[in-house]
Amino acid sequence: MTTTVATDYDNIEIQQQYSDVNNRWDVDDWDNENSSARLFERSRIKALAESLSHGVREEDLLADIS
Incomplete structure (x- = not known):
């Protein structure tokens, strides 16, 4: 039997809340030719x-921008 501590639950909660952080766009957005x-x-x-x-x-263009 394993015991869990409060920080384990906090970590799981954080992972669930932020599981979509790297998924900012839907796949349909990438497939759209006019995105x-x-x-x-x-x-x-x-x-x-x-x-x-x-x-x-x-290089000249980049120098003008910065």
Whole structure:
């Protein structure tokens, strides 16, 4: 027979309450072609491609941002 102490119950309670912390988005959100994350990435890639076609280096872009 094992004995449990109050901290064991607290730990279990915390695990149940925070089990979804890393699951911020539903799977359906990732499958959606027009999700905000996908649209953001597409616009970022497009802007980077356009800047590279004009001879602007990525390092220069990053220096301007920071």
